[in-house]
Amino acid sequence: MDIVLIGSGNVASHLGTALHHANHHIVQVYSRKQSNALELAEQLNAEAISDLANLLPTADLYVISVKDDVITQVVEQMPETKGLVVHTAGSVSVDVLSRYKNYGVFYPFQTFIKSAHLQFDNIPILVEANTEKNTSTLLKLGKDLSGKVLRASSEQRGALHISAVFACNFVNHMYRLGEDVLKDSGLPFELLHPLIKETANKVMKFSPSVAQTGPASRNDQQIIQKHLKQLEGQHELAQIYELLTNSIIKFNQ
Amino acid sequence: MDIVLIGSGNVASHLGTALHHANHHIVQVYSRKQSNALELAEQLNAEAISDLANLLPTADLYVISVKDDVITQVVEQMPETKGLVVHTAGSVSVDVLSRYKNYGVFYPFQTFIKSAHLQFDNIPILVEANTEKNTSTLLKLGKDLSGKVLRASSEQRGALHISAVFACNFVNHMYRLGEDVLKDSGLPFELLHPLIKETANKVMKFSPSVAQTGPASRNDQQIIQKHLKQLEGQHELAQIYELLTNSIIKFNQ
Numbered sequence: 001m002d003i004v005l006i007g008s009g010n011v012a013s014h015l016g017t018a019l020h021h022a023n024h025h026i027v028q029v030y031s032r033k034q035s036n037a038l039e040l041a042e043q044l045n046a047e048a049i050s051d052l053a054n055l056l057p058t059a060d061l062y063v064i065s066v067k068d069d070v071i072t073q074v075v076e077q078m079p080e081t082k083g084l085v086v087h088t089a090g091s092v093s094v095d096v097l098s099r100y101k102n103y104g105v106f107y108p109f110q111t112f113i114k115s116a117h118l119q120f121d122n123i124p125i126l127v128e129a130n131t132e133k134n135t136s137t138l139l140k141l142g143k144d145l146s147g148k149v150l151r152a153s154s155e156q157r158g159a160l161h162i163s164a165v166f167a168c169n170f171v172n173h174m175y176r177l178g179e180d181v182l183k184d185s186g187l188p189f190e191l192l193h194p195l196i197k198e199t200a201n202k203v204m205k206f207s208p209s210v211a212q213t214g215p216a217s218r219n220d221q222q223i224i225q226k227h228l229k230q231l232e233g234q235h236e237l238a239q240i241y242e243l244l245t246n247s248i249i250k251f252n253q
Numbered sequence: 254m255d256i257v258l259i260g261s262g263n264v265a266s267h268l269g270t271a272l273h274h275a276n277h278h279i280v281q282v283y284s285r286k287q288s289n290a291l292e293l294a295e296q297l298n299a300e301a302i303s304d305l306a307n308l309l310p311t312a313d314l315y316v317i318s319v320k321d322d323v324i325t326q327v328v329e330q331m332p333e334t335k336g337l338v339v340h341t342a343g344s345v346s347v348d349v350l351s352r353y354k355n356y357g358v359f360y361p362f363q364t365f366i367k368s369a370h371l372q373f374d375n376i377p378i379l380v381e382a383n384t385e386k387n388t389s390t391l392l393k394l395g396k397d398l399s400g401k402v403l404r405a406s407s408e409q410r411g412a413l414h415i416s417a418v419f420a421c422n423f424v425n426h427m428y429r430l431g432e433d434v435l436k437d438s439g440l441p442f443e444l445l446h447p448l449i450k451e452t453a454n455k456v457m458k459f460s461p462s463v464a465q466t467g468p469a470s471r472n473d474q475q476i477i478q479k480h481l482k483q484l485e486g487q488h489e490l491a492q493i494y495e496l497l498t499n500s501i502i503k504f505n506q
Contacts, residue, residue, distance in 0.1 A: 010466070068468075069475045091468075091476050109444065111451055111466045116458065122447045148447075152440065159438035162480050162494075167431030167445045168452045169467030170497045171424045176461035176504065178420030185412035187405065192420045193457055194375045194401075195363055199421045200453035202369055204446055208429035213263070213364045214422030215321075215344075222322045223344050227415050236500060241415075243496060244423045247489060251429065 001141065004028045004056060004083075005046070006074060007065035008036040010112035011088050015065060018120040020044045022144040028056055052077040059083045061141070063106065068092050075099065084134055090161030093154040094128050104129030104138050107157055108146075111168050120145045126152040126160065177237060209251070216248035254394065257281045257309060257336075258299070259327060260318035261289040263365035264341050268318060271373040273297045275397040281309055305330040312336045314394070316359065321345050328352065337387055343414030346407040347381050357382030357391050360410055361399075364421050373398045379405035379413065430490060462504070469501035 001024050005016045008031035020026055026044040031037035034050040041048035049055065055062075057079055064074055064087040071087055075096060078085075084102040090109070097103035107126040110118065125146050127138035135151065142149030152160070175196065179189045202211040215223040224245055231238040254277050258269045261284035273279055279297040284290035287303040294301035302308065308315075310332055317327055317340040324340055328349060331338075337355040343362075350356035360379040363371065378399050380391035388404065395402030405413070428449065432442045455464040468476040477498055484491040 067471065068473055091479055110448055111455070111464075113455065113459070113464060113466060116451075116455055116464075118451070124444050124447065156438050156440055158479075158483060159435055160440055160444065162483060163431040163434040163445060164448055165467055165469075165480065165494070166427045166434060168448050169465070169469060169501070170493075171427045171449070171452050172456065172461055172465050173469075173497055173501050173504075174419045174424045174427060175456050176465065177500075178416040179461055181416040181419060182412055185409050187409055187413055189460070191362065191377050191413065192416060194377065195417055195421050196424070196453050196456060198364055198369075198371070199424050200449050202364070202366065203425065203428050203449060205369065206366070207442070208425055208432055211364075211366060211369075212422070212425050212429065213366060214418055216418075216422060216426075218320065220321055226344055226411075227418065230411060230415060236503070240423075240496060240500060241418070243493060244426055247430075247493060248422070248426050250489070251426075 001025065001060040002027050002058070003061045003063060004030070004059045005040070005044070005063050005065065006030045006052075006055075006078075007063075008033075008040045009065065009067070010114050011108065012063075012065035013040055013114055014112050014118055014120075015063065015088065015108060016040060016044050018145050019063075019141075024141075024144070027059055030055065053079065055079055055081075057081050057083075061086065061137075063088060064097075072096055084129070084137060086129075086138065090164065091158050093158075094130070095154070098130070102130065102134050104134050105154070105157065106138055106142070107152075109160060109164065111164075111172075121147055124148040124150065126150055126157055128152060128154060128157070177240065181231075181237065212248065212252075214248075216245040217252060219249055219252070254278065254313040255280050255309075255311070256314045256316060257283070257312045258293070258297070258316050258318065259283045259305075259308075259331075260316075261286075261293045262318065262320070263367050264361065265316075265318035266293055266367055267363075267365050267371055267373075268316065268341065268361060269293060269297050271398050272316075272394075277394075277397070280312055283308065306332065308332055308334075310334050310336075314339065314390075316341065317350075325349055337382070337390060339382075339391065343417065344411050346411075347383070348407070351383070355383065355387050357387050358407070358410065359391055359395070360405075362413060362417065364417075364425075374400055377401040377403065379403055379410050381405060381407060381410070430493065434484075434490065465501065465505075467501075469498040470505060472502050472505070 026046040029041040037048035086106040109124040125142040129135040279299040282294040290301035339359040362377040378395040382388040
């Protein structure tokens with residue numbers, strides 16, 4: 001397919017690269033900043049543009065992969081097209097694209113930072129479109145990239161995105177707080193690596209409720225109070241420790 | 254070494270098995286419940302006991318691997334011994350064993366559930382003891398099990414344990430909340446597996462602050478408010494979402 005990529009951030013870069021490697025033709029890369037557009041366009045052998053008025057109207061697919069709150073702006077500025085217009089956002093309804101004849105969503109469900117290399121093969125891709133034909137097109141495109149492509153409504157995608165905020169964004173923040181706790185101890189964060197790996201591996205085989213360990217899961221108040229005492233003076237860590245400990249205790253009841 | 258194992262829980266089972274495989278001789282397994290002692294003792298080719306008065310006084314090493322709040326009880330009931338007495342707890346000072354001539358701590362830093370198979374090779378083991386000679390003995394024993402053995406004071410071990418509560422116990426709880434968010438959507442928790450793996454993998458290569466993604470890290474208030482609205486009626490999820498989102502925003506400032 002001839003594809004126009006609108007955006008040059010983390011998702012746009014990884015998705016554009018994956019589509020390029022799957023032998024699709026990225027014809028244009030748009031970014032508000034010409035330098036950003038150029039950088040990605042060069043890698044994908046595409047034309048770089050920084051004005052939506054210059055968008056090729058004849059591409060097969062337009063992938064809008066910009067910050068969620070910029071999508072509507074882009075849609076207002078984009079010229080008419082018969083091509084299929086999709087966005088890649090978890091929490092944005094397909095309806096924001098309803099001014100187009102052909103529209104949908106192509107949501108790769110993964111955490112993207114530019115510098116991390118990613119295999120797309122195992123990344124679930126959730127698709128939705130305004131017609132059965134467009135849905136088929138997106139399912140087929142998804143299968144070019146991944147072994148796990150499925151239909152999902154805007155509502156389901158929204159639930160999955162919130163779920164990911166917990167299981168990915170908040171998880172990473174927990175790593176960061178763990179690092180923070182260690183910072184005055186003289187012990188390196190790397191000591192946590194095997195534990196972090198095993199914690200993730202365990203929930204590939206067991207449900208999180210079975211995998212739960214630690215003082216809260218045993219309701220070991222002696223240790224919990226000791227930890228809270230040690231976190232005195234670090235108000236935020238203590239507050240999060242207490243809320244999550246109580247939440248674990250409640251879930252176990 | 255001739256080793257007496259006091260406890261038959263998750264840590265005792267995994268540690269006992271690892272010591273057994275490293276050709277140490279587990280001579281006794283103690284548990285308050287004779288059936289639990291028997292089950293583990295059989296696997297380790299050891300004698301099962303359920304009364305601490307029957308403890309062999311001549312072993313080289315006594316490993317107390319019971320719930321943190323039971324350690325002092327065990328110590329009160331244990332007969333005198335010249336052998337080295339250690340516990341395996343993160344948040345308990347070495348001093349609780351000071352009535353013995355030779356004592357220390359042998360802390361394998363990992364999350365243990367019985368049914369998950371574990372390789373000990375990469376598990377950091379933190380040791381501390383009352384004399385240099387006992388420290389050397391524990392360092393040597395640690396090296397029989399793992400490539401990563403280090404000295405750590407009770408204070409350092411305490412910090413590491415709190416850090417693990419965040420990076421492991423709370424992380425697992427985030428997986429559980431993620432599962433909870435999905436439960437009415439018709440989407441399976443397994444969809445989160447690649448994301449969970451990648452989130453863990455990323456912090457092997459990047460610091461958690463670099464690896465952070467998601468609406469909070471972009472301070473995308475439009476999505477944050479939308480998520481909070483969707484979590485209305487699920488008070489606990491909403492409360493945790495809000496606290497952690499604000500914490501991420503603060504850390505990024």
